[in-house]
Amino acid sequence: MTKNPKVLVGSPVYSNKKYISPYWIEKVKDLSYPNYDILVIDNSKPSEKFGHIFEKRGIKVKYSPSFDDPFRRLFEARKMLNHAVIEGGYDYFLSIEQDVIVPEQITELLMKHQVPIVGAPYIISAHTNEQRRMVDFIISASKLDKVYDIIDGVTVNEWYLADEIKNKGLLQVKSCSLGCTLVKTEVLKKIPVRFNNEVKRADDSYFFQDCSDAGIPVYLDTDLLWHIDHIKRLGGEIPVGKEIKLIKEKKLEVIINGESKHF
Template sequence: MKADSLDEFLRGISKLSYPNFDVIIEDNSSSPSYANRLKDYAADWEKKHPGRSFRVVHSGYISEYARDRVVNGRNIIRSIVLNENYDYFFSLEQDVVPPNNIIEELLESKKDVVSGVYFTKKFTPMDKKYVFMAGIAAETTNPVSEKNLILQPIGIDFLFPTRVAEVMYCGLGCVLISRRVLEKITFRYEKLHKAWDDIFFLYGLT
């Protein structure tokens, strides 16, 4: 988790309008000090929300590679969801603050996997820009591309009218995943590829 966005993230969680959810935050930092700070907030949150839990899991700095730590953390939460009979895993990364009714909106779609749309930073050798963390297939004239298709981020026009739309990929920063899917797929990545676990998770759905 990222300390610079913690307060805003926690305020966002406290404003979620869906009445029946528990909170699990996984922290992979090397020191337990950040997790202890979160536990203080969690205890206060539980007092204000009787019957609901807010747990903090300090998984520790298990690897020098960030992808290893992220995948380990997601699979810890996946195991909790499955072992404790939750219906869904709402994956919300700390730099995403969603609308108050986001859980209701995602549940209304009645999909096993459905994502909200959010921005991410994209770095190139020349500059840095923000793109939507979702993509679609687009035609290309490159003869070596399979089926002459490439993946590209969606544009602003794709978002209107407001609807549930099929995409080729999305991030795991604001996504609702059903138990049925989690029973079949674990979070992973492949070291020979630069992609993170979100892309490989979606490959597993196809």
């Protein structure tokens, strides 16, 4: 592999997360890694397409087929991204979802581990303390027998909390979502995106389930906790403009086990 492997940075995007898109664009275009392209797939409803926001900033946009089912639209978007990675001759896919804000060195920080799949943890920026404590979709590798119940959302107790994984180095996990995850192209060639019309799950839950079945290990760089921002609007409790201002000024407070943290 070359000194600077070729990376495609990408994500499905949709209009409900338009509020954070300008900031996401700014951060993704400023990544320090020297050999990468950006592609987003607009999977919004036909009447709500907004890919022009990205195109105006020089980011390539494709549009997924229109379906009423949001899970089907997301599936089509993921399939298009994977196809672009494989057919474009990329060595890696760096998935940075539309509401995830990363440091400029994120590619190098993840790539240094030289593993098939490695993600960065982040906290759900919700506005209740219990939700703030939970690291988003990081499923413990020690509880594999219960993973299918976890995917169906039976309990949050099988997910790691922030204080359980802080500064644990490189940790093998069952799942780490595709919010901020670096995947070798060889994995995407083995694990196709799939969709089940009967069981409505996010595409990444199937992806990590299939990786586990195929014996492909998944890792998490726990040293990156607090370096990744997951910006969710829950109930509109913080006005959009103020929320982004707080993020930029590192003033968005998060409570972890009674201890105040700031993004």
